[in-house]
Amino acid sequence: MTAELPKRYDPAELEQALYNAWEEQGYFAADPESDRPAYTIVLPPPNVTGSLHVGHALTAAVQDTLIRFKRMTGHEALWLPGTDHAGIATQMVVERDLARRGEPGREELGRDAFLEKVWEWKATNGSRIQEQHRVLGASLDWSRERFTLDEGFSTAVTEAFVRLYEEGLMYRAERLINWSPGLKTSLSDLEVDHRDSPGHLWHIAYPVSGSDERLVVATTRPETMLGDTAVAVHPDDPRYAHLVGKTVELPLTDRQIPIVGDGILVDLEFGTGAVKVTPAHDFNDFETGKRHDLPIINILDEGAHISLAGPYFGLPVAEARKRVVADLEAQGLVVKIEEHAHSVGHCQRSGAVVEPRLSLQWFVSTKPLAERAMQATRSGETQIVPKRFESTWYHWMENIQDWCVSRQLWWGHRIPAWHAGGQVFVARSLEVAQAQAQAAGVDPSELVQDEDVLDTWFSSGLWPMGTLGWPEETPSLKKFYPTQVLETGHDILFFWVARMMMMGIHFTDKAPFHTIFLHGMVRDELGQKMSKTKENVIDPVDITNEYGADALRLGLLLMAAPGRDLKMSVKRIEGYRNFLTKVWNATRFAQTYLGDCQESDWDAPAGATEQWIRSRLADTQHKVKEAFDAYRLDEAGHAIYHFIWHELCDWYIELSKRPLRDGSADESAAARAALADALSGALRLLHPFCPFVTDALWPALPAFMRESDSLCLAQLTFDAQRNLDSEAQIALAIEAVGLLRGLRGQMGINPREPLSVRLQVSDPERLGQLDSAARLLVDLASAADVVTELNTAEQPRGWAIATGEGLTLLANLAGKVDIAAETDRLTGEIAKNDKELNKCGGKLGNAKFVERAPEAVVAEERRRLAEFERRRDELRAALDRLAELEL
RNA sequence: UGGCGCGUAGCUCAGUGGUAGAGCACUACGUUGACAUCGUAGGGGUCGGCGGUUCGAAACCGCCCGCGCCAACCA
Numbered sequence A: 001m002t003a004e005l006p007k008r009y010d011p012a013e014l015e016q017a018l019y020n021a022w023e024e025q026g027y028f029a030a031d032p033e034s035d036r037p038a039y040t041i042v043l044p045p046p047n048v049t050g051s052l053h054v055g056h057a058l059t060a061a062v063q064d065t066l067i068r069f070k071r072m073t074g075h076e077a078l079w080l081p082g083t084d085h086a087g088i089a090t091q092m093v094v095e096r097d098l099a100r101r102g103e104p105g106r107e108e109l110g111r112d113a114f115l116e117k118v119w120e121w122k123a124t125n126g127s128r129i130q131e132q133h134r135v136l137g138a139s140l141d142w143s144r145e146r147f148t149l150d151e152g153f154s155t156a157v158t159e160a161f162v163r164l165y166e167e168g169l170m171y172r173a174e175r176l177i178n179w180s181p182g183l184k185t186s187l188s189d190l191e192v193d194h195r196d197s198p199g200h201l202w203h204i205a206y207p208v209s210g211s212d213e214r215l216v217v218a219t220t221r222p223e224t225m226l227g228d229t230a231v232a233v234h235p236d237d238p239r240y241a242h243l244v245g246k247t248v249e250l251p252l253t254d255r256q257i258p259i260v261g262d263g264i265l266v267d268l269e270f271g272t273g274a275v276k277v278t279p280a281h282d283f284n285d286f287e288t289g290k291r292h293d294l295p296i297i298n299i300l301d302e303g304a305h306i307s308l309a310g311p312y313f314g315l316p317v318a319e320a321r322k323r324v325v326a327d328l329e330a331q332g333l334v335v336k337i338e339e340h341a342h343s344v345g346h347c348q349r350s351g352a353v354v355e356p357r358l359s360l361q362w363f364v365s366t367k368p369l370a371e372r373a374m375q376a377t378r379s380g381e382t383q384i385v386p387k388r389f390e391s392t393w394y395h396w397m398e399n400i401q402d403w404c405v406s407r408q409l410w411w412g413h414r415i416p417a418w419h420a421g422g423q424v425f426v427a428r429s430l431e432v433a434q435a436q437a438q439a440a441g442v443d444p445s446e447l448v449q450d451e452d453v454l455d456t457w458f459s460s461g462l463w464p465m466g467t468l469g470w471p472e473e474t475p476s477l478k479k480f481y482p483t484q485v486l487e488t489g490h491d492i493l494f495f496w497v498a499r500m501m502m503m504g505i506h507f508t509d510k511a512p513f514h515t516i517f518l519h520g521m522v523r524d525e526l527g528q529k530m531s532k533t534k535e536n537v538i539d540p541v542d543i544t545n546e547y548g549a550d551a552l553r554l555g556l557l558l559m560a561a562p563g564r565d566l567k568m569s570v571k572r573i574e575g576y577r578n579f580l581t582k583v584w585n586a587t588r589f590a591q592t593y594l595g596d597c598q599e600s601d602w603d604a605p606a607g608a609t610e611q612w613i614r615s616r617l618a619d620t621q622h623k624v625k626e627a628f629d630a631y632r633l634d635e636a637g638h639a640i641y642h643f644i645w646h647e648l649c650d651w652y653i654e655l656s657k658r659p660l661r662d663g664s665a666d667e668s669a670a671a672r673a674a675l676a677d678a679l680s681g682a683l684r685l686l687h688p689f690c691p692f693v694t695d696a697l698w699p700a701l702p703a704f705m706r707e708s709d710s711l712c713l714a715q716l717t718f719d720a721q722r723n724l725d726s727e728a729q730i731a732l733a734i735e736a737v738g739l740l741r742g743l744r745g746q747m748g749i750n751p752r753e754p755l756s757v758r759l760q761v762s763d764p765e766r767l768g769q770l771d772s773a774a775r776l777l778v779d780l781a782s783a784a785d786v787v788t789e790l791n792t793a794e795q796p797r798g799w800a801i802a803t804g805e806g807l808t809l810l811a812n813l814a815g816k817v818d819i820a821a822e823t824d825r826l827t828g829e830i831a832k833n834d835k836e837l838n839k840c841g842g843k844l845g846n847a848k849f850v851e852r853a854p855e856a857v858v859a860e861e862r863r864r865l866a867e868f869e870r871r872r873d874e875l876r877a878a879l880d881r882l883a884e885l886e887l
Numbered sequence B: 001u002g003g004c005g006c007g008u009a010g011c012u013c014a015g016u017g018g019u020a021g022a023g024c025a026c027u028a029c030g031u032u033g034a035c036a037u038c039g040u041a042g043g044g045g046u047c048g049g050c051g052g053u054u055c056g057a058a059a060c061c062g063c064c065c066g067c068g069c070c071a072a073c074c075a
Helices: A011-025 A054-071 A087-100 A111-125 A128-136 A151-166 A222-227 A283-292 A317-330 A367-379 A389-398 A430-439 A456-460 A463-467 A475-480 A490-508 A540-547 A549-559 A570-594 A599-603 A608-629 A633-662 A665-686 A691-700 A724-747 A770-781 A819-845 A847-852 A855-886
Strands: A038-042 A076-080 A170-180 A185-187 A192-207 A214-219 A230-233 A247-249 A256-261 A274-277 A334-347 A355-364 A383-385 A417-420 A423-426 A483-489 A513-519 A755-761 A783-790 A799-804 A807-812
Touching (some): A011 A540, A038 A054, A054 A540, A054 A633, A076 A475, A151 A490, A214 A230, A383 A389, A389 A490, A423 A430, A483 A490, A490 A513, A549 A633, A608 A665, A608 A724, A633 A770, A724 A819, A755 A770, A847 A855
Parallel strands (some): A038 A076, A038 A483
Antiparallel strands (some): A170 A355, A192 A334, A230 A274
């Protein structure tokens, strides 16, 4: 027993110190030599530039709760932390930082000096989010913390690249890719956000060569006409059949371009049925160009300015568009301008409009990888929770395109390819590349390493295996891979989860996790996405300062149904802080009695209430176990919340007060033992959700009940049995208390005023169960004396009546009854009862119901009917007596 | 355009075939023994609409309405 708890629950007071102690004691270090089954989760590595937002907080809360639960149930639990170098994001942050401080920019510094700046930036700013995870109580094994650019992990990245290359799954090709003119780098399809935006459909007349005819094309991007190399019409279109094979004069240029028939590109219904073809600046046109062997004319530079010599040279796209349209109008070639909403790709990071651009990039052949990822989910090697995400999973995997992995950035894993003499040498090191060059007859001294770096998601795709030691067959990799659960927001299912699945299976022949567990997006109180510009960002750090990390965790966990978005409610967090105050105070109450607690107390015979609270705990434990197995942490948390507040605090603690204070030696001993058991069970169950407050309260339990110094390492078990007899008995007692309290409330009788009570049941077998009820009525509802009897007894006059399930309660209100008010009350009760009775009678009056419904359902309905009839009769009789009283 | 999700008390949401629930908010009452960050009691719902399946539907099916998300190559 430690010192008395402070009167007030103050999370700030205890959280920081507890975390430091946990970390110092090494509670969270996972041992690869352990005999216990492994349970591994890798924390989705936050960006090194990141600071904790409420989405991270949810991620951390969910994963920590899973990990702590497993740690307490006999597993070697490993939760592995780390950070992601986040190529584009970090490079942007550092560039902005340099600009703000007036230092030389990236270009001026050059590659090596700039990278040095980034590393410096990381050294000073890169550990904030780790500290914030500590604040949340995350039981991460910090001794294993990794960074995607650290040496070991980089080895894994290189290894993966080289192997893919050797297997023919990594190749270099000139293709049309998504290009961010803002960042001047390629992007993967996923990094492009398509936004619907209002635009126009310009109808432009192209004069047919050697004729007066004009072919009108419709386009949303008139400026790209400068790069047109054909006009396509549908081969079956009678309007244009005679034109196929002819040419048009491309306005504003001196070029003539062919009219081709193309049934794939052209939709007869849309626009004019004639499409200008710009292979260099549109994915569909590019494919069309290949089909018809059209030249490709690139009209844009890497910053999306017109690169074509002539009057438009150097203009940004938007400006060029205006000028081109104006010039076409001047020539009378603009036939029509329609409003037209369409979807425009934007760079996820810079916001710039993405331009398709022809360039030489590295690609991963994803189809074979995706095939195996799908096999894993089909076979059940990996399950997706919630299941409904499977359909989007398969849809995406089935339609996957090759993945452009090279980026024209500096911060990242440089591509392990060296160029010389027009040849490429892909190798694990420069030395090996030199040897390859030598063998190929190329002078090794001329080798120049590829300038590009890899997509950040390429490296994070290796995260579970790479952090555990791959490609080395380390003890950790053997013990902790594959991992059990990959938990993250559903927004990065494809960015990250899909890539880990593809790479993990490809390189290890094992799916990297057994369960993909997806949570939703955290929104603001109005359900809007949080964003800095909207100024609706709720900072989890503010919330932990105000209410404590435990309340934040509990709130997030209970608000989050799997896969569903959740609205952040500070009000609810406050409610959970209040709950934790309740837990705190309940423990303070217990502490005053548990000081005298001894192991021999467990020898005292337990009464019905003691058996009841243990049974309710057992039931709660089973519910929690079941909910965890189904990844319903919200349900598990609600069950615990309900048990602690509405069973332990509302009832058992109230019930235990008399025996604890005034009971016989046996009674008080039994009450202490049950209180200790209930509290111990409650704290253990709650610990995965709220580790701080529970561990702070842990010492309030008798030392012999604590198998470890900290709850972090304590055991959670689920083998306790329920005791249904005691549950039935106490349920009856609770109902009786409710009836008496209800009577007092409805009749305006002071809760403390002693009343004589008669408690009646219709079933003789239940008469024996009324002892607890009698005691509870005295202890909790100020009954002066209680008579228990069968309700066949003559009913006294001047007593108020209340009916419950198989139960009738009479309270002596002689002289205190307002007859008119009581008449109203009884009439109301009768009406309410009649409503149910009629519903019930209606069902039983339906021959088909009696005939076809399961026997048990019919029997239950019959029992209810009898019960409602009994109540009706008793209430009516009471009303009659009242009328007599009035006379 | 397609796919998915949602629509249940004033608010936020649980509830997958058998008596409509929780938290918050609201109303009334209650502070000398764990707790006012509290307690006791209470009011409040044609479960979006229509149709179907069923003895029985908030739940299952179909259609419709409204909202949201994701994927999209109609220039």
